[in-house]
Amino acid sequence: MKTKKLRQGQIAKILEKEFVVTQHQLQKLLARAGHRVTQATLSRDMKELGVIYAPAPHGPYYYKISTVQTGPLIQQDLQNRFSKYVVNISRTDNLILIKTLPGEASGMARLIDELSMNGIKQTEVKEILGTIAGDDTILVIMKNKVNIPKIIKFLKGTTP
Amino acid sequence: MKTKKLRQGQIAKILEKEFVVTQHQLQKLLARAGHRVTQATLSRDMKELGVIYAPAPHGPYYYKISTVQTGPLIQQDLQNRFSKYVVNISRTDNLILIKTLPGEASGMARLIDELSMNGIKQTEVKEILGTIAGDDTILVIMKNKVNIPKIIKFLKGTTP
């Protein structure tokens, strides 16, 4: 059903430009673009599109296309890269040293950070204090050394 | 009035751990932590805290502490850094070359990108195609050269 995809694309486009505060407002804007649907449909579209509802500083909540991936997708991406780009993993005390192919380290580190900050229900990654990355090396600093094996398994995707 | 600050701190802490889907749920969790308030108060707190309401992939919407700054704050930050760290600005055609103090370039470039992607109602930054940064140089690529002076003014904060 292509109308749906088209409409959702249009919604994304609108939300990039306009300051949309309610689904009713969006409904009107959409109608102007030729898509005539009810609020109920928009409610469903929003969820599917991953649209977030965020407060403008000192302003009202408004709808906004999310640029940040949410938890599960990042995790998938990260584990995918692990299998492709990681050359070696070593550890001492509460540190994990991950050797990657050239240029991959900082991108992967960012994903790890993102996950540790935004990961929901992932107790593993909450144990990560932070990461530092060079060009082909990631240093992961843990809050506590006991959880290191669990984390390594998790990052590798052994525990899906 | 400290109870409010305390409560909001507690809210932030709860949202980091728990998957909170409604304000009622939060109300209960909060009560368990000793803060007894109505849903109305929570609604206000959420906005003040900048909590966003985001859909979990294939799951329901849930409340989530925002890690990404929203528009106006970024802009302020960026203009602040401009005044402190920018050494020189030059341009040719549709390119702007910004020379900064060592190490500042990539951070500032990220802010510019963030703004150009998430900026609401800021037509100026929408004209930015992208940025590339080294250690002390930012290259800003514009969609169109006619808007360059406007952008430069904007970044400098001359147009607040």
Next chain:
DNA sequence: CATTATTATGCATAAATATACAATATTAAC
């Protein structure tokens, strides 16, 4: 202190969003 100004909160309710269910449309299988 007492008094005034400011901020925070609850109550009641308005406004907005999500959803169960029924009706339609779309796609797949034959």
Next chain:
DNA sequence: GTTAATATTGTATATTTATGCATAATAATG
């Protein structure tokens, strides 16, 4: 094609969130 299975949407409504107004709590001022 026809029929069965799946997906999309609207209607009506339940659920949830936001807010106007009144009150209480806190802070500022003399």
